[in-house]
Amino acid sequence: MPKSPETIDLLLTRRSAKALTMVEPGPGEEDLRTILRAGARVPDHGKLAPWRFILFRGEARRHFGEVLARIHAKVEPRATNEQIEFEAGRLTRAPVVVAVVSRLTPGIKIPEWEQLLSAGAVCQNMLIAATALGFGAQWLTEWYAFDADVNRALDLGENEKIAGYLYFGSESVAKDERPRPELSEITSEWRARES
Template identity: 50%
Template sequence: MTSLVTHEMLRTRRSVPPINLDGPGPSAEELDAWLAIAARVPDHGKLAPWRFLVIEGEARHRLGAIIANVHAADFPEADAKRLDLERQRLAHAPLVVAVVSRAGPHVKIPEWEQVLSAGAVCMNFVVAANAAGYATAWLTEWFAYDRRVLDALGLDPAERIAGFIHVGRAREVPADRPRPDLAQIVTRV
């Protein structure tokens, strides 16, 4: 990929809502390459304060049922349409990769740096998938913060979800959203 192609891909990259993502998904080789690229981020102390959960195939539906059940427990008045929406949260795209932050206290490495490293992992993964011609959406949603769902995903009590990255082929790419005016966000000192 030339520098101009890279810049153009980054300049025009756009999240695509999972409901607009179809298959086919990436091959196992593509996914492994993206995970390796994602892991090549700044990581002070070489802690790897993150890990990946690959969610594909039937696992998307099994986890969706857990999400719907948790929602139903909290909102018993939820109708079938809403519960189906919750059940489908991870089922639209053929692949979802959850990036799990393992940031925690360390004698030399601030926790904030570890959290930033997990965010960089998410963005590297998104860029790698987009560079390969796939569309992505990096989301959290309510269930990323619900302990019952996190337990079902096998997260330790100190672990958190940095993002669920949905990957597929864009059925439809939404129009670009307004981007920040650089004059409003850049200060030169």
């Protein structure tokens, strides 16, 4: 069986970049299409495609930031001007932002949990694809991923939620490593109980 040491190496060393330190260039049309295609190649019980993508590029990032700033000011009436400005610039932290929308189909034989997990797998595949293409990538779910007014501004349907906002760009600083769990602490082996 052929082995792919490059793929294993990537999986064992992948690390999120920080959106705050991303710079141009971000993924262009071809690279972004590759990232989206990788996202759509996840396990999908029932072939439901229980997810979709919303792209934020160019001026759309700033315009959506204005929406976030207005909503944040309403929710947090004591927010300072600096805080409001920060919210307005949220999506301009990276050259490209993709909202991954989880869209459930309730009442069918495919468990909703599996549909949600599939959307999570989409986010992970996209992070890996972006990293393989040489870009920094970060998956964030901050307050605006859970806000009803923000979701209305995105025209989310009744059974849709944000699985994550994925930020893509070039890295301006080296990524630092963080501690990972010891496999011995998170792994067990099931054995049949003696009667």
